[in-house]
Amino acid sequence: MADKGYLPxxxxxxxxxxxxxxxxxxxxxxxxxxxxxxxYTPDKEISLDRPANTPPKGAIYxxxxxxxxxxxxxxxxxxxxxxxxxxxNTDFPKAVVFGGRPCDARGFTVIDRVFIDTDTxxxxxxxxxxxxxxxxxxxxxxxxxxxCVGVGGGPAVTEGSDVVMTEVDGGYYLEAVTDKGKxxxxxxxxxxxxxxxxxxxxxxxxxxxxxRNPFPEGADKISAELFDSGDFWGNVIEKCLSCGACTFxxxxxxxxxxxxxxxxxxxxxxxxxxxxxxxxxxxETSGHNPRPAKHKRFRNRVGHKFYYYPEKYDGAxxxxxxxxxxxxxxxxxxxxxxxxxxxxxxxxxxxWAAKKEDAKN
Amino acid sequence: xxxxxxxxxPELATVTKVIEETPNIxxxxxxxxxxxxxxxxxxxxxxxxxLSVFGVGESTFVINSPxxxxxxxxxxxxxxxxxxxxxxxIYEGDVIGVRAPLGNWFPYNxxxxxNILFIGGGIGLAPLRTLILYMLDNRADYKDITIIYGSRxxxxxxxxxxxxxWEERSDVNLIxxxxxxxxxxxxxxxxxxxxxxxxxxxxDDTIAITCGPPIMIKxxxxxxxxxxxxEENIITTLEARMKCGIGLCGRCNLGHxxxxxxxxxxxxxxxxxxxxxx
Ligand SMILES: Cc1cc2nc3c(=O)[nH]c(=O)nc-3n(C[C@H](O)[C@H](O)[C@H](O)COP(=O)(O)OP(=O)(O)OC[C@H]3O[C@@H](n4cnc5c(N)ncnc54)[C@H](O)[C@@H]3O)c2cc1C
Ligand code: SF4
Ligand code: SF4
Ligand code: FES
Numbered sequence: 001m002a003d004k005g006y007l008p009x010x011x012x013x014x015x016x017x018x019x020x021x022x023x024x025x026x027x028x029x030x031x032x033x034x035x036x037x038x039x040y041t042p043d044k045e046i047s048l049d050r051p052a053n054t055p056p057k058g059a060i061y062x063x064x065x066x067x068x069x070x071x072x073x074x075x076x077x078x079x080x081x082x083x084x085x086x087x088x089n090t091d092f093p094k095a096v097v098f099g100g101r102p103c104d105a106r107g108f109t110v111i112d113r114v115f116i117d118t119d120t121x122x123x124x125x126x127x128x129x130x131x132x133x134x135x136x137x138x139x140x141x142x143x144x145x146x147x148c149v150g151v152g153g154g155p156a157v158t159e160g161s162d163v164v165m166t167e168v169d170g171g172y173y174l175e176a177v178t179d180k181g182k183x184x185x186x187x188x189x190x191x192x193x194x195x196x197x198x199x200x201x202x203x204x205x206x207x208x209x210x211x212r213n214p215f216p217e218g219a220d221k222i223s224a225e226l227f228d229s230g231d232f233w234g235n236v237i238e239k240c241l242s243c244g245a246c247t248f249x250x251x252x253x254x255x256x257x258x259x260x261x262x263x264x265x266x267x268x269x270x271x272x273x274x275x276x277x278x279x280x281x282x283x284e285t286s287g288h289n290p291r292p293a294k295h296k297r298f299r300n301r302v303g304h305k306f307y308y309y310p311e312k313y314d315g316a317x318x319x320x321x322x323x324x325x326x327x328x329x330x331x332x333x334x335x336x337x338x339x340x341x342x343x344x345x346x347x348x349x350x351x352w353a354a355k356k357e358d359a360k361n
Numbered sequence: 362x363x364x365x366x367x368x369x370x371p372e373l374a375t376v377t378k379v380i381e382e383t384p385n386i387x388x389x390x391x392x393x394x395x396x397x398x399x400x401x402x403x404x405x406x407x408x409x410x411x412l413s414v415f416g417v418g419e420s421t422f423v424i425n426s427p428x429x430x431x432x433x434x435x436x437x438x439x440x441x442x443x444x445x446x447x448x449x450x451i452y453e454g455d456v457i458g459v460r461a462p463l464g465n466w467f468p469y470n471x472x473x474x475x476n477i478l479f480i481g482g483g484i485g486l487a488p489l490r491t492l493i494l495y496m497l498d499n500r501a502d503y504k505d506i507t508i509i510y511g512s513r514x515x516x517x518x519x520x521x522x523x524x525x526x527w528e529e530r531s532d533v534n535l536i537x538x539x540x541x542x543x544x545x546x547x548x549x550x551x552x553x554x555x556x557x558x559x560x561x562x563x564x565d566d567t568i569a570i571t572c573g574p575p576i577m578i579k580x581x582x583x584x585x586x587x588x589x590x591x592e593e594n595i596i597t598t599l600e601a602r603m604k605c606g607i608g609l610c611g612r613c614n615l616g617h618x619x620x621x622x623x624x625x626x627x628x629x630x631x632x633x634x635x636x637x638x639x
Contacts, residue, residue, distance in 0.1 A: 067369045070415040084373055084415055087381045120368040120607035120622075228636070246451040255611030258369075258604045262416030269369075269415075274610070281612055284602045285442040288575060300614070303636070308617035 003176035004161055004197060005190035009167065016040060016098055017134070020188045023094035028052035040298050041097070041316055046097050048103050055107055055251035055322065056100040060128045064272040067124070067258065072265045087200040095132040103148045103320035105136045105160030109253025114254060121316045133180045136161040136302045145323025147336045153320050156204035166200035173200035214336040215343055226342050227307065233295035235337050239331040242294050244275035246325035246333070252305070276301050306339050354356035368607050371413045371458025372398060377433055379453055382519045386484055387449055390433040391459060402562045404428055406468035407598065407626045411606045412436060413458030415579045420444040422590065424461060425487040427494040434461070437519060439484045463606040465626050467492050467596065472503065472568045479508040480581050482573025484518050486510055488598050489572055489596050500532060507562055509554040511538040515546050536560060554580035564590045572598050577630040582629065592630035599625045
């Protein structure tokens with residue numbers, strides 16, 4: 001099987017439908033002026049023009065899913081006694097994530113370390129991840145907010161993808177990254193790609209050079225002193241609404257809640273995305289809450305991605321620089337600006353407030 | 362775990378006995394419905410389980426029977442919110458779900474040959490109970506065992522039968538206290554941290570293990586510092602809101618450690634090295 005190919009633009013639909021022959025395809029679909037990852041059906045319009053508003057995270061880690069179902073059953077010879085029967089279904093269809101970006105694909109690798117590389121692996125995520133082929137579109141260049149190169153990524157980085165496609169000459173140069181990806185290359189509409197390789201390489205280099213790096217001194221450990229400063233966090237997050245948009249749109253955020261739903265004698269135990277930006281996330285029954293104030297919650301969010309997670313996983317950063325939390329935060333909280341500041345050992349927490357005042361005037 | 366590949370899947374278990382410990386605490390003795398699993402089940406003192414009332418949810422409780430007594434697993438539940446209230450409505454013979462064992466445990470091997478000081482308040486005696494019973498079942502391995510235990514009023518003391526037993530043993534020094542004078546109460550009164558100061562146990566060669574309400578722990582830790590207990594000899598178990606119990610759902614972290622998986626048992630020394638939310 002070839003590991004290089006070329007796909008003319010007009011064959012995209014045909015390609016996606018071929019991918020969907022024995023799999024569910026998730027693709028970025030245009031809805032009004034937003035682009036959202038949806039389960040593809042022929043009536044939908046795929047858009048690869050810019051990164052989607054949502055990441056494709058839900059394809060492998062659905063926003064809501066059933067962990068188990070239960071049924072109460074009366075014992076035939078003892079009407080006083082109720083038995084419980086439990087059922088688990090991990091019989092998921094094959095899937096393809098088509099048209100995500102390199103930061104989206106890397107997002108899955110962040111979740112993999114937590115959900116798969118552990119002695120208590122998550123069977124639902126693991127099964128879906130194994131069942132899914134990831135066909136990623138490299139970026140022609142950044143959009144506002146992007147900073148992938150500052151966190152070890154880039155517009156053509158292949159980590160997490162099975163196939164990467166680069167826009168060249170009215171079509172896409174395709175390269176298989178894994179064996180799963182090689183299987184995709186054997187589809188009939190894929191043409192020989194070798195002659196496009198050099199052009200694709202040049203396009204990717206150009207795109208990479210165009211992405212800003214908010215941490216030019218390297219993605220090293222942040223200043224512990226500043227990290228511990230309540231003043232600093234109070235200032236940077238004053239305007240936050242605790243809406244959780246940043247976490248729900250993030251390709252790497254994976255926190256969840258588990259709840260039971262019951263109808264008479266049957267019910268489901270459901271897992272759904274949660275957000276560390278919500279006050280009830282850590283609220284204990286006694287009323288005690290280790291992170292009652294939003295600056296403590298935000299500090300945990302930034303700390304998790306840039307400090308705690310790297311400490312646990314050999315320096316890997318749990319942010320892929322997709323920029324969504326910056327683009328879509330209703331009050332424009334900018335994580336790259338805040339982390340950039342945290343990396344500066346000479347930074348003064350009080351100066352942050354002054355700087356912000358200046359910017360206003 | 363009980364051998365389930367799926368860490369979210371509870372083992373079905375039948376409640377064989379319900380004990381009313383205090384007006385708001387009940388103990389549940391449970392046995393897995395699968396006899397083979399019950400036979401092969403092992404755990405360490407201090408590990409916890411997630412109990413399910415199907416349709417209501419799951420909550421975390423320490424397995425407070427010791428691994429040296431495996432006829433059943435015992436959990437004690439203080440009525441607090443939804444799941445704990447539902448558990449209080451469970452009768453003998455009812456089926457619940459158990460995910461266990463979860464979390465780490467007391468470093469009981471490192472405690473061998475030492476004096477042991479237990480300091481507990483209210484339901485906080487539950488995690489200490491498993492270790493106390495384990496040590497009493499291996500009594501020769503440990504030197505002096507002292508237990509300081511208190512609650513608001515005498516009816517609020519847990520495990521009353523056992524307290525009586527321990528009181529009568531010559532190889533256990535049990536000190537009971539309640540917050541205020543109470544009709545018929547002839548033992549000590551005063552808060553646990555105050556009693557600790559009055560007793561002033563020696564720090565030499567002694568491991569202190571404490572669990573109770575946050576405010577009690579705070580003052581107990583201060584008291585132990587005054588008594589010159591080194592931080593590595595002070596052990597406590599932490600609490601946090603939990604869901605998954607396996608380090609995935611993200612809510613119980615202290616820096617990069619998860620209380621559900623890396624804890625709940627920590628030494629004071631370990632805690633001081635972690636970033637806190639305070
Ligand atoms: C390691 C550990 C050991 C514990 N051992 C015991 C014990 O032996 N006996 C006992 O009575 N209590 C124990 N608790 C506390 C007990 O788990 C909570 O009181 C209980 O979860 C409250 O649940 P609820 O549904 O009644 O309350 P609700 O307020 O309805 O809570 C909703 C849900 O949030 C979660 N939650 C809320 N507060 C806590 C909390 N403090 N800890 C963990 N999860 C929480 C649970 O999933 C709970 O079902 C322990 C907690 C921890 C963390
Ligand atoms: S933290 Fe923001 S920039 Fe980083 S991966 Fe998440 S949404 Fe993207
Ligand atoms: S999107 Fe912005 S306002 Fe909403 S929780 Fe995140 S930082 Fe706060
Ligand atoms: S309870 Fe889910 S991470 Fe600890």
